Amino acid sequence: MRIVVSGTHASGKSTLISDFASRHPEYEVLGDPFEELADEGYVDLDAALFRAQLEIAALRLEEAAEGSNVIAERGPMDFVAYLEALDRLGRRGRSSVSSRAGLARAEAVADRIDLWVLLPLDDGDPIAVGEDEDxxxxxxxxxxxxxxADEAGPTGATVVELTGGPKARLVMLERAVAPSPRSKSQSESAGI
Structure with missing residues (x-):
C-alpha cells in the first residue's frame, strides 16, 4: 500500500510515521522532501522551495511500484497547498504560476496513492510552534x-482525516491500513 501523510508543518506527520514504521517494518519510509534539499541553499519559505519539494514528492510516487509498502511524509498536494497559502497571504512572487503547474503535476501522479492521510490542525491536541515556524x-x-482535499483529492485513493493525539492517530491509521473483513473474504473466495 502506498500511503501519503499530509499536513502543514508541525502537525504530527513525523511522529505518526515513526510510530507506524516501528510497528510495521515492512513499510519503507520516505522522509520529508525538504531533507533532500537541505544542502541546496534554500533559505526562505517561498514558491521555489515548495515547487522543488513538490517535484521530489511526485517523483517518489512515480518510482513506488504498485503493491509496494511505502509511507511518505508529504505528497505533491502538500506543496500545492503551500503555494496556495502563499497566494492567500499575499506573498505572491511566482506562487500563482507555480500553483497551477503544481496542481497539474500533483493530479498527474494522484493515481499512485492508495491511502491519503490528512492531519489537520487540531485544537484538541495542539502542537505549539514559535514565530520562527511562521x-x-x-x-x-x-x-x-x-x-x-475536498476539491482535487486523488481519485481512487482512500482519504482519511486523522485527529487527536499521537496514539489515537496511530490506531486510526492502522485501521485504515488493515484489510476489511469483506475484502479478505473476497480474496479468499477468489483463491488468492
Whole structure:
C-alpha cells in the first residue's frame, strides 16, 4: 500500500510515521522532501522551495511500484497547498504560476496513492510552534490543504482525516491500513 501523510508543518506527520514504521517494518519510509534539499541553499519559505519539494514528492510516487509498502511524509498536494497559502497571504512572487503547474503535476501522479492521510490542525491536541515556524503560513497551508482535499483529492485513493493525539492517530491509521473483513473474504473466495 502506498500511503501519503499530509499536513502543514508541525502537525504530527513525523511522529505518526515513526510510530507506524516501528510497528510495521515492512513499510519503507520516505522522509520529508525538504531533507533532500537541505544542502541546496534554500533559505526562505517561498514558491521555489515548495515547487522543488513538490517535484521530489511526485517523483517518489512515480518510482513506488504498485503493491509496494511505502509511507511518505508529504505528497505533491502538500506543496500545492503551500503555494496556495502563499497566494492567500499575499506573498505572491511566482506562487500563482507555480500553483497551477503544481496542481497539474500533483493530479498527474494522484493515481499512485492508495491511502491519503490528512492531519489537520487540531485544537484538541495542539502542537505549539514559535514565530520562527511562521504560524500564519502554517494555518493558511492547513486551510488550503483541506480545501484541496475536498476539491482535487486523488481519485481512487482512500482519504482519511486523522485527529487527536499521537496514539489515537496511530490506531486510526492502522485501521485504515488493515484489510476489511469483506475484502479478505473476497480474496479468499477468489483463491488468492
Amino acid at each position: 504560524p500564519e503560513l502554517r494555518a493558511a497551508m492547513n486551510d488550503a490543504l483541506l480545501d484541496l
